[in-house]
Amino acid sequence: MIRKPLxxxxxIFSARxxxxxxxxxxxxxxxxxxxxxxxxxxxxxxxxxxxxxxIFIISFGIVGMRMTALAVSEPxxxxxxxxxxxxxxxxxDIIDRNKRILATNxxxxxxxxxxxxxIDPAATARQLSxxxxxxxxxxxxxxxxxxxxxxxxxxxxSPEEKQAVHxxxxxxxxxxxxxxxxxxxxxLAGHILGGTTFGEQGVHSxxxxxxxxxxxxxDDFLRDPKLNGKPLQLSIDLSVQSALExxxxxxxxxxxxxxxxxxxxxxxxxxxxxLSSLPDFDPNNRPHMLTExxxxxxPLFNRAVQGVYELGSVFKTFAVAQAMELGLVAADTMIxxxxxxxxxxxxxxxxxxxxELTVEKVLVKSSNVGTARLSQMIGDENQKTFLNKLGLLAAxxxxxxxxPTGKPQYPSNWSEISTMTISYGHGISTSPVHLAxxxxxxxxxxxxxxxxxxxxxxxxxGERIISQKVSMRxxxxxxxxxxxxxxxxxxxxxxxxxxxxxxxxxxxxxxxxQKDKVLATFASFFPSNDPKYVLILTLDEPEDRTQSKPxxxxxxxAVPVAAEMIRRVAPxxxxxPEIEISPQNGLxxxxx
Amino acid sequence: MKxxxxxxxxxxxxxxxxxxYTENYATKNALDEIAQLNEDxxxxxxxxxxxxxxxxxxxxxxxxLQLVNANFDDLRLLQLTSDHFARLEQIPYPxxxxxxxxxxxxxxxxxxxx
Numbered sequence: 061m062i063r064k065p066l067x068x069x070x071x072i073f074s075a076r077x078x079x080x081x082x083x084x085x086x087x088x089x090x091x092x093x094x095x096x097x098x099x100x101x102x103x104x105x106x107x108x109x110x111x112x113x114x115i116f117i118i119s120f121g122i123v124g125m126r127m128t129a130l131a132v133s134e135p136x137x138x139x140x141x142x143x144x145x146x147x148x149x150x151x152x153d154i155i156d157r158n159k160r161i162l163a164t165n166x167x168x169x170x171x172x173x174x175x176x177x178x179i180d181p182a183a184t185a186r187q188l189s190x191x192x193x194x195x196x197x198x199x200x201x202x203x204x205x206x207x208x209x210x211x212x213x214x215x216x217x218s219p220e221e222k223q224a225v226h227x228x229x230x231x232x233x234x235x236x237x238x239x240x241x242x243x244x245x246x247x248l249a250g251h252i253l254g255g256t257t258f259g260e261q262g263v264h265s266x267x268x269x270x271x272x273x274x275x276x277x278x279d280d281f282l283r284d285p286k287l288n289g290k291p292l293q294l295s296i297d298l299s300v301q302s303a304l305e306x307x308x309x310x311x312x313x314x315x316x317x318x319x320x321x322x323x324x325x326x327x328x329x330x331x332x333x334x335l336s337s338l339p340d341f342d343p344n345n346r347p348h349m350l351t352e353x354x355x356x357x358x359p360l361f362n363r364a365v366q367g368v369y370e371l372g373s374v375f376k377t378f379a380v381a382q383a384m385e386l387g388l389v390a391a392d393t394m395i396x397x398x399x400x401x402x403x404x405x406x407x408x409x410x411x412x413x414x415x416e417l418t419v420e421k422v423l424v425k426s427s428n429v430g431t432a433r434l435s436q437m438i439g440d441e442n443q444k445t446f447l448n449k450l451g452l453l454a455a456x457x458x459x460x461x462x463x464p465t466g467k468p469q470y471p472s473n474w475s476e477i478s479t480m481t482i483s484y485g486h487g488i489s490t491s492p493v494h495l496a497x498x499x500x501x502x503x504x505x506x507x508x509x510x511x512x513x514x515x516x517x518x519x520x521x522g523e524r525i526i527s528q529k530v531s532m533r534x535x536x537x538x539x540x541x542x543x544x545x546x547x548x549x550x551x552x553x554x555x556x557x558x559x560x561x562x563x564x565x566x567x568x569x570x571x572x573x574q575k576d577k578v579l580a581t582f583a584s585f586f587p588s589n590d591p592k593y594v595l596i597l598t599l600d601e602p603e604d605r606t607q608s609k610p611x612x613x614x615x616x617x618a619v620p621v622a623a624e625m626i627r628r629v630a631p632x633x634x635x636x637p638e639i640e641i642s643p644q645n646g647l648x649x650x651x652x
Numbered sequence: 653m654k655x656x657x658x659x660x661x662x663x664x665x666x667x668x669x670x671x672x673y674t675e676n677y678a679t680k681n682a683l684d685e686i687a688q689l690n691e692d693x694x695x696x697x698x699x700x701x702x703x704x705x706x707x708x709x710x711x712x713x714x715x716x717l718q719l720v721n722a723n724f725d726d727l728r729l730l731q732l733t734s735d736h737f738a739r740l741e742q743i744p745y746p747x748x749x750x751x752x753x754x755x756x757x758x759x760x761x762x763x764x765x766x
Contacts (some may be wrong), residue, residue: 164708165701243710244705244712555736627733627734630734631734
């Protein structure tokens, strides 16, 4: 642009010639220049303001549209944060010590109804009752015709049932996704596993909650999403559990017992390899609690853990072990076994064993009098302390929700007569699991073990209860109970079985004891020279009727069943028998 | 110079915008792929669970025992007992190695010859 000069010579000269002031021309031009510059700045500023306004409008418009879009959209997790952990969040499996499945989940469906959408309530109800026999057609018709807008029909149905309901073709019947707990082995280890139920239920999913056994005890562990579905590994061996249950059931039937229980425990770790209580139940279809009759007959009642019983002579082992540990007697010390009276009580034996027996024979012959004499030497305080250290006076720490309910019962006033009767297992009630842990401590070298159903990864050496020497002596004495004492039917070729029998009269609800109803127990361990496993077997009201006079003592009832159990189970545990070497044996001949 | 600088800036912004655009869609594709993979994982886990449950159900000890009894004539499987264990001394030591055959004698053809 060509700028206009402030003092144009032509105008200056003409003004001078006319005698006018030439400075006025310059001022006018200068003013014009300023006005032009002002207008230029004004336009530039206006443009900038318009641009700024436009940017603000566009920016706020974008923010406003984004906010509207967020407000009307469904909230969801950012995709980039979604990891695989979300897809695995379901109740964890339960596996045995060899990683075989004991409990898992399967996807199934729930069935619900929207009654106002049901076209033909009568026909639908009729067809539903054909598929599900527990549905009453008349009641269902009334419910489907009611004013309800939503109705749960079944919490979990099988794929076949789903197809059958689908085939009814009624639009008012709807399915929701469900995850159902499955116990593929059926009744096996039912008491250990317990069972589950549905908690909070929605149309799309439902909470699966443990109701008993390890399912309830480890409910938080099994449902913890942080663990990413890590399975719970139990100490149970499925094959051993199966064999044990089979033999126990057969033995219970053979001995005409009304119930039975068995506990197989590893002596050094306290791991329970098999535990059974009969009658039992299928955790897939957990029965309702017994509301009438004797609660002890309820299949849900775990006799091995919850049932506390006077177990009888199996307790003599503890009196003898303690007396030897305190240095009061040796195995060959003679003990007075003549019957005697204490106040109004008479202490006597099953039969007369003569005026005195050695300590070893007291246990082998199972002398009540001899054990009572030993308990007098031990004293009530010492006995109570010892039994407490063995864990026989408190509930076990076993990881089943029923564990704390198996609390031992003993007299609040531990008098001298109580000391005597408790020494031979009367006046104190404990569970078979208590007994298994206590026997493990006596024979494993003398250290305490805590019963557990969870597989242990590191060895725990418990508190010392008795010395190694006394423990070894007890093993040999208890072996003699089998070779020459009350448990002679307990001999299993190849597996040097040792143990102690106990036959306790069952208490009557009217007070006192019942004459013809007993609880027969065999507390055994094997092999006796280096014990690996303890087996406690209990039969409730057994009766061997093969002879003219029924036989009920443990030596005739519980011992043969336990022997068969060991014969069956020991090879499965990988326990090699002690084999006699003969010059001519099958294997060598087969080679020839 | 200023115009050249502004021109470069515009080209750069356009380039970056194009890069951001392609990256955005690549990310969205990757996220969709992850979502699809997660769905596949869920389905695979579900299948695996069913297969494991079925395997456990088919191998339950009761059923195996029934199968063993039903097929006893063919398989002759017996319960593991203490008789099935042997000591190492009871297994015969392997015999001496016969060594390689250096002078083979043909017998099959010879027998057939007249």
